[in-house]
Amino acid sequence: MIVTIDGVAASGKSSVASGVARALHVPYLSSGLLYRAATWAALQHGLPLDTPEAEGPLLDLLHAQTQAGTPLDLRPLPEGNQVWQAGRDISEALHTAEVDAHVSAAAVLPGLREWVNAQLRALTPPFLAEGRDMGSTVFPHADHKFYLHASARVRAERRVKERAQDVDSVEAALKLRDERDVRQSAPAPDAIHIDTGSGTLPEIIAQVLAHLPAPSAT
Numbered sequence: 551m552i553v554t555i556d557g558v559a560a561s562g563k564s565s566v567a568s569g570v571a572r573a574l575h576v577p578y579l580s581s582g583l584l585y586r587a588a589t590w591a592a593l594q595h596g597l598p599l600d601t602p603e604a605e606g607p608l609l610d611l612l613h614a615q616t617q618a619g620t621p622l623d624l625r626p627l628p629e630g631n632q633v634w635q636a637g638r639d640i641s642e643a644l645h646t647a648e649v650d651a652h653v654s655a656a657a658v659l660p661g662l663r664e665w666v667n668a669q670l671r672a673l674t675p676p677f678l679a680e681g682r683d684m685g686s687t688v689f690p691h692a693d694h695k696f697y698l699h700a701s702a703r704v705r706a707e708r709r710v711k712e713r714a715q716d717v718d719s720v721e722a723a724l725k726l727r728d729e730r731d732v733r734q735s736a737p738a739p740d741a742i743h744i745d746t747g748s749g750t751l752p753e754i755i756a757q758v759l760a761h762l763p764a765p766s767a768t
């Protein structure tokens with residue numbers, strides 16, 4: 551079984567995916583973390599990301615890391631996905647304002663999208679996949695598809711509880727990222743839409759689970 555959970559930035563995708571995956575006893579995959587990891591790697595190496603010409607050097611870097619035995623390694627742990635590289639957990643570095651500001655530029659590069667999608671499609675179901683285009687493009691034949699949304703204000707208020715930032719600037723940054731990600735963020739036509747602003751996290755997880763078959767007793 552494949553379940554996809556897509557949605558706008560900070561709509562609760564990874565929190566909901568984690569809760570649902572735990573209830574179903576299956577892994578979940580955070581595709582956004584792979585885009586963030588590639589962005590982080592580019593920033594570390596001083597590679598620009600804001601032109602179509604950025605794609606070649608970025609893909610060269612990712613392939614060189616793989617050849618050297620130090621690839622960006624997504625680990626789909628039930629309590630939260632991690633990315634490791636060269637024996638180091640780099641996950642915390644992927645949720646900074648700097649990565650947030652550049653990740654949309656990286657995510658429009660077609661070669662990077664292929665790099666991410668190939669890694670996800672190589673995995674054997676059952677799993678949940680969360681991101682923007684999991685249900686529309688990467689796994690169009692998924693068994694169950696969800697699309698999460700909430701107002702930019704609600705999302706910003708939640709985000710400032712995780713990061714010491716001003717709510718107005720976080721809201722503006724979220725709106726900007728929504729605009730820049732719009733091309734790959736169109737919901738799959740058969741996705742069930744859920745407003746995560748209208749319930750607590752356990753309530754939203756229960757809403758999703760109500761649409762899914764009960765987990766097999768093992």
Ligand SMILES: Nc1ncnc2c1ncn2[C@@H]1O[C@H](COP(=O)(O)OP(=O)(O)OP(=O)(O)O)[C@@H](O)[C@H]1O
Nearest residue numbers: 559560561562563564565582708746749750751754
């Ligand atoms: N229904 C909810 N009620 C209250 N808080 C929530 C709810 N859903 C998510 N949150 C909180 O909102 C914040 C953002 O959630 P999360 O990181 O899961 O979103 P995301 O869509 O994966 O974000 P990003 O797009 O940045 O990867 C977290 O602090 C999370 O705990």
Ligand SMILES: Nc1ccn([C@H]2C[C@H](O)[C@@H](COP(=O)(O)O)O2)c(=O)n1
Nearest residue numbers: 559581582585653657681682683731
């Ligand atoms: N399937 C995906 C997942 C993510 N992205 C891009 C767009 C986001 O701005 C960025 C970070 O994702 P997030 O952590 O907010 O889920 O990655 C995408 O284009 N497609």
